[in-house]
Amino acid sequence: MASQLTEGSIxxxxxxxxxxQPILQVIDLEETHSKNQDEETVRYRLKLxxxxxxxxxxxxxxxxEMVINEEIKDFSFVELLNYQKTxxxxxxxxxxxxxxxxxxxxxxxxxxxxxxNETQENEIEIEKEEEKEKEKExxxxxxxxxxxxxxxxRNLNTYNKNWxxxxxxxxxxxxxxxxxxxxxxxxxxxxxxxxxxxxxxxxMFNDYVTKFNKVLQxxxxxxxxxxxxxxxxxxxxxxxxxxxxxxxxxxKMTLCTNTSDLPKEAYHYKKLSEIEKTQNGMxxxxxxxxxxxxxxxxVKSRTGTxxxxxxxxxxxxxxxxxxxxWGEAAExxxxxxxxxIIIKGANVGEYLNKKNLSASRSARIILDPEINEAQEIxxxxxxxxxxxxxxxxxxxxxxxxxxxxxxxxxxxxxLSNINDLNLGIGQKADYITAKVTITRVLRDLSNxxxxxxxxxxxxxxxxxxxGSHWVGEKCNHRIKKPTYRYNAKIRLSDPTNSIYxxxxxxxxxxxxxxxxxxxxxxxxxxxxxxxxxxFDKAVPLEGLARIRITENEYExxxxxxxxxxxxxxxxxxxxxxxxxxxxxxxxxxxNK
Amino acid sequence: xSSATPRINFKYLSQFEGKTVRxxxxxxxxxxxxxxxxxxxxxxxxxxxxxxxKKSYETNNVEVLGVWKNNQLSELTFFNLSDNFDFDTYxxxxxxSMEHKEIFM
Numbered sequence: 195m196a197s198q199l200t201e202g203s204i205x206x207x208x209x210x211x212x213x214x215q216p217i218l219q220v221i222d223l224e225e226t227h228s229k230n231q232d233e234e235t236v237r238y239r240l241k242l243x244x245x246x247x248x249x250x251x252x253x254x255x256x257x258x259e260m261v262i263n264e265e266i267k268d269f270s271f272v273e274l275l276n277y278q279k280t281x282x283x284x285x286x287x288x289x290x291x292x293x294x295x296x297x298x299x300x301x302x303x304x305x306x307x308x309x310x311n312e313t314q315e316n317e318i319e320i321e322k323e324e325e326k327e328k329e330k331e332x333x334x335x336x337x338x339x340x341x342x343x344x345x346x347x348r349n350l351n352t353y354n355k356n357w358x359x360x361x362x363x364x365x366x367x368x369x370x371x372x373x374x375x376x377x378x379x380x381x382x383x384x385x386x387x388x389x390x391x392x393x394x395x396x397x398m399f400n401d402y403v404t405k406f407n408k409v410l411q412x413x414x415x416x417x418x419x420x421x422x423x424x425x426x427x428x429x430x431x432x433x434x435x436x437x438x439x440x441x442x443x444x445x446k447m448t449l450c451t452n453t454s455d456l457p458k459e460a461y462h463y464k465k466l467s468e469i470e471k472t473q474n475g476m477x478x479x480x481x482x483x484x485x486x487x488x489x490x491x492x493v494k495s496r497t498g499t500x501x502x503x504x505x506x507x508x509x510x511x512x513x514x515x516x517x518x519x520w521g522e523a524a525e526x527x528x529x530x531x532x533x534x535i536i537i538k539g540a541n542v543g544e545y546l547n548k549k550n551l552s553a554s555r556s557a558r559i560i561l562d563p564e565i566n567e568a569q570e571i572x573x574x575x576x577x578x579x580x581x582x583x584x585x586x587x588x589x590x591x592x593x594x595x596x597x598x599x600x601x602x603x604x605x606x607x608x609l610s611n612i613n614d615l616n617l618g619i620g621q622k623a624d625y626i627t628a629k630v631t632i633t634r635v636l637r638d639l640s641n642x643x644x645x646x647x648x649x650x651x652x653x654x655x656x657x658x659x660x661g662s663h664w665v666g667e668k669c670n671h672r673i674k675k676p677t678y679r680y681n682a683k684i685r686l687s688d689p690t691n692s693i694y695x696x697x698x699x700x701x702x703x704x705x706x707x708x709x710x711x712x713x714x715x716x717x718x719x720x721x722x723x724x725x726x727x728x729f730d731k732a733v734p735l736e737g738l739a740r741i742r743i744t745e746n747e748y749e750x751x752x753x754x755x756x757x758x759x760x761x762x763x764x765x766x767x768x769x770x771x772x773x774x775x776x777x778x779x780x781x782x783x784x785n786k
Numbered sequence: 787x788s789s790a791t792p793r794i795n796f797k798y799l800s801q802f803e804g805k806t807v808r809x810x811x812x813x814x815x816x817x818x819x820x821x822x823x824x825x826x827x828x829x830x831x832x833x834x835x836x837x838x839x840k841k842s843y844e845t846n847n848v849e850v851l852g853v854w855k856n857n858q859l860s861e862l863t864f865f866n867l868s869d870n871f872d873f874d875t876y877x878x879x880x881x882x883s884m885e886h887k888e889i890f891m
Binding site: 768771772775778 | 870872875878879882
């Protein structure tokens, strides 16, 4: 029976040598699940063995039926008809697209071991090294010997007029018409990449759009000379370049066929967590999985035009973030099967204190790119990673960023640090993450828990009743009925100190579990028992507090103003224990 | 005056001959009235359950409270621990608390 297995086939497959329809044994067949909205995708992973060695494999979904019908199960002999070999993190994987069941067996033949780099003899190791180097060359920068007379993009500047570049066009956006100050015009943007892997943006206007649009084709290479160098505007492009070129009447372009030194793509995408540090209005490149896809919607823009929109959620190992696709990008892409996505030139925005992304027609979308990072993130997704990623945390009040993402992972500060380290002085606010217990929520006449707020266009300033209307002292808006919002003084205590911090609407709602309208109703209706019960639940709640510290002056005295910008009750005790042990160990070391 | 029963681990047992202690671990083989407890620091403790046979361990990880004498832990009571119990963190905690005995015992 063992002789049925095609001996020596696994090493051949690994070395990419010819191996015609080998017969292999299935071992360790396992089911993996990934979810997309209401659809669950089932994929099967297995080991394929020739009796001596095995390789890890995944079945294409069209083969799932064979597992369900039990045509394929553990120990089955199968004939491998079509597959694709891919490498993830130095491990070889077979993506099986076609195989046939030979017979079902009851035991494992031999004691196969995984065929990896280490299994090989020296000559194969050298071969693999060479293959890796080639892959690296395509995705990282490498200074290569220049063709004579060619200037690298990174060496272009406004002083050098006689340059000639050799580039490949990686993106060409649709020409746009504009109308500024009564002047109408056309503009077109292209992105080019040179042999060094650097990218640069080029613009052209009006007649030059027509002229060069015919010449320049995406993925073709050109020698280009002549044009005006300008500093680049990062609001319109995420390309990492200080300059951009304007193609004008002095620009000459010739098609280039000697293109082996020009890379096909440059990927400078970032992890989603980088978005926290990116200012609103800037562009960014990202790589992520499309975790959730919304339906195609039509919305009316401010100018009255109908726009197509699709709301999605992108996720990677650190973060989930919402991303809106507009126009053609929304229409064309249904993002089925949770693809890996690279967006070049996504806009960073913010809504309700949460960062978001949007991709319009100037953004470039690449689905399921064939690069290692894509395989890595896809692998993480299949292992159920999507369920564990943290929800993107809301930004704090105020303009400073303070490294907000994952504030829960920060070291814990004792409350005494606020005074001991004199935090809050200086232009920027200071932030600490502290493990505290809520010991009191002030709710007396001079410290009400909430206030009537102006609901005119998110104004939120305090309003007072004047006759039949509510009027804002500071905003002067007149409204019929206010919306109540929290502004409560909360006492936080830890072993080193007790402090009062102000909690605003979102934070208090989270802590008390009811919104300000409900609390105000309970109070006004004299439902004292229920009113008290809300606060009894919050005290003594143990959790992690994100505190913003500034210093204010009042009547000649300086005092610290503390805001509770976020609070998370402790649910992950293991994490907290680990943090505590970490901190204790730090003390132990310095004392010794 | 009563004080809390100290939480210890396999490596510290010798210091508590004749004393009542708590040890956590993974439930192992049963041998009559005895059960082997695999502690978080890779030790094996024989737990004599004859005084508490009426109650059965409900989870794979438990903390046993008993008297350590003659190389056996005579169980007085036990506490069920979750299957997600983090052995590593618990182990570090025990070591730290033994280092700073004055706070804990």
